[in-house]
Amino acid sequence: MTQKVTQDLYENIRPYHDDEVVTVLARLAQDTEFLDAITHYRLPRLARHAPWLARALAGIAVKRQMRGVDSVGKLQEHIAYYMRRMLATSTDGFEVTGLDKLDPDTAYLFIGNHRDITLDPAFVNYALYQADRNTVRIAIGDNLLQKPYVTDLMRLNKSFIVPRSAKGKRAMLAAYQALSGYIRHSICVDNHSVWLAQREGRAKNGIDRADPAIIKMLTMAHRQQHKESSFADAIRELRLVPVSISYEYDPCDLQKACELYALHTEGRYEKVEFEDIRSIVSGITGNKGRIHLNFGHMLDADFETPDQVAEEITRQVLNGYHLFPSHELALEASGLAPDLVDLSEVNDSDRERFARRLESVPEHLRNWWLAQYANPALNRAGRLQDS
Structure with missing residues (x-):
């Protein structure tokens, strides 16, 4: 009975259940x-x-x-095969740290930095899959679900919908209350982990900072049901774990540089149709070099405000973010903070690869391209000149 009520409450935003998989796959075909x-x-x-x-x-x-695929688990086994192939063809290595410190039988709300539309949570899932742990339910903005088939594909892979297109304050409030309720239900009732970006959209300039508004949304359901409960209790029950993902190279870095340049020179950037879909494809197929994924420590302090929680998430994300040679070389090329540059792990091959990529970037975009790689180091050191 409880499960049926839950399905009705969150039917429009939740991932598909096992008993829906066959029907949805037939529709996609x-x-x-x-x-x-x-x-x-x-x-x-x-x-x-x-x-x-x-x-x-x-x-x-x-x-x-898809023959024989009649559950989400079986579908994700297929996805794992393609992840392995993608790792073999478009990366130079994938390292995971911190996961062994988390209880394999406990659900967590993994909240972290955001670089790639689909790969950030995909790598979290792959790390969990490799460790024989249950994969996460993934928050995805409805702005990305431009076609019914995209919605089907995402919801088949445990994605739930974040409302960004609701119109009016009342509609937005209702949408975020439902979202908060679903996330809380997933963690506290289903014991099913969730992945959520620490702020809306990708950090295209390489500056990772958690948004307190996200924290406020997360606590809405608890505080609505337990009006006398403390803010710290609302945070503690969600078992938030900051996650950092670092790519040696971003296949979409030039596209992001174009967007940053347009915003700076014209004050706006207009996406072309299906640009996000192309970004997804580029992220999957493009060369990424090495990738590092770090799981932080669960937030269990007596936090009093969303800002305090956001600050702790940001601190852990930055501390767990691995700086590759590409980051150090970009910082060196930018000339912004020579004293922060650490070239101890940079070899001639790294320099040649970096130089080739930089040479392919148009002159007017180079500062914006470099910033994406240099800013993580500047951000960690508190030396950002323009946030």
């Missing part, structure tokens, strides 16, 4: 836009000359690959 998206990347020539044939072949391939 017949979704024209989904099949066209597949053929655009996998069968581009056939898609141009005989789209109907390309679509039919893609539909057959989807049905064949």
Whole structure:
């Protein structure tokens, strides 16, 4: 009975359940836009000359690959295969630290920095999967769900929807109350971990800071139900664990530099249609060098305000963020803080690789490109000149 009520309460935002997987996969195998998206990347020539044939072949391939997949767990086993292949073809290594200090049977709210639309939580999931732990439910903004098939794909992979497009204060309040309630229910009732970015959107300038507004949202459900309870209790029950992810290179760094330049010179940046989808594809297929994922310590102090919680999350994220040669070389090239540059782990190969990437960046974008890699070091040292 309780499960049924929960389904009704969060039906519009929650991930799909096991008993919905077969129906959703069958729908995707017949979704024209989904099949066209597949053929655009996998069968581009056939898609141009005989789209109907390309679509039919893609539909057959989807049905064949998803044969026997009747649960979220089985679907994620398929995803794990593609993660392994992606790691082998587009990275030079993946290191995980801190996870062994967390109880494998306890649900946590993993909250961390955000660089890549889909890969940040995907790497958290892969680390958990490798350690034989349950994977997380993933918060994803509804601004990314531009097509029904994208929504289906994300919700099949344990994503739940963060409302960013609700109109009006009352609608926004109701949406965030439901979101807060779902996250709390997942942690405290289902004992199912959650991943959430520490602020809305990716930190495209490389400056990681937790947003107190996110913390306020997270405590709404507890404080609504326990009006006399303390703020510290509301935080403690969620078992927040800061997570840091660091990429040696970001496949979307040039695109981010373009956006930062436009915001600086024109005061605004207009995304083209499906730009986020292209960013997702670039992030997955582009070379990322090495990747480091660090799990911090659970927040269990007597916090009194959202700002205090945000400060502690930021502190742990920055301390757990691994600086690769790309970060040190960008800091050196920027000339902003020579005393912070540490080249002890930088070799000639690192310099050559960095120089090649920098050389490919148009002159007017170079400062914005460099900032993405230099800012984590400046931020950790409290030396940011422009936040």
